[in-house]
Amino acid sequence: MTDINMLDLFLKTSLLVKLILLILLCFSILSWAIIIQCTLSLHTAKIQAKSFENKFRSGIELSLLYQASKARYNNLTGSEKIFYSGFKEFVQCHRFHAKAASCLTEAAARTMRISLNREIEILERDIPFLGTIASISPYIGLFGTIWGIMHAFMSLGAVKQTSLQMIAPGIAEALIATAIGLFAAIPAVMAYNxxxxxxxxxxxHYRNFMEEFIVILNRHAFAADSNIIKK
Incomplete structure (x- = not known):
């Protein structure tokens, strides 16, 4: 059994196949960068959401929690950002606009839905590209394989007698493209799912928190004293 020297096989391939292999290698590196970045972002988002919601459910006055969030507005994410936007809209509507409880909570709910959608959009920004890599990498690899095999057979045109030993190296070189294509695609597919x-x-989880907060706001909207909002 002979050892496979990937570098030697790469150097023996045609220029187009070399280009395809380099593209697939870049796709693989990029996909792993996206996988690591998205995994860390989602893990951090879950931790931050749990930490804030523990404070939210601790019995603290919502006005105090709002002031604390306002002080670090530029660093708000996830559940805290949803809370901040909803509470801010609730207070502003109560002071300047609608007085009906349904109007107060509906305005806060709309604002929170916008914040939620923005948070999700930020977190999943790179995931679709990961799906693209997973989809097209095998086809790019297959194209490289077909071109490599065609190149190998065309090079045999000038030879009168051929054998398996003469064809095998060229085919092996061409099949590298398929292997690298799968190498890029398989982790991307698994990570994408x-x-x-x-x-x-x-x-x-964000939607459940938003619904929980809407219930609390609705309760306070109907309360007689709305100046002091407590949980």
Whole structure:
């Protein structure tokens, strides 16, 4: 059994196949960068959401929690950003606009939905590109394989007698493109599915928090004393 020297096989391939292999290698590196970045972002988002919601459910006055969030506005994410936008809209509507409880909570809910969608958009920004890499990499690799095999057979045209030993190296070189294509695609497919599952979980988690907060705002909207908002 002979050892496979990938560098030697790469150097023996045609210029087009070399270009295809380099593209696939770049796709693989980029996909792993996206996988690591998205995994860390989702993990951080879950931790931050849990930390803020523990404060939210601790019995602290919502006005105090709002002031704390306002002081670090530029660093707000996830559940805290949803809370801040909803509470701000609720207070402003109560002071300057609608007085009906339904109007107050509906305005806050609309604002929170916008914040939620923005948070999800930021978190899943690079995931679709990961799906693109997973989809096209095998086809790019297959194209390289077909071109490599064609090149190998065309080079045999000037030879009168051929054998398997003469064809095998050229075919092996061509098949590298398929192997590298799968090497780029398989981790991307697995990560794409896994990250989407985590995104769905986190989005539902945000929506549950938003609904919980709307219930609390609705209760306070009907309260007689709306100047002091307590949980």
């Amino acid at each position: 896994s990250l989407n599952q985590h995104m769905n979980y986190l989005e539902q």
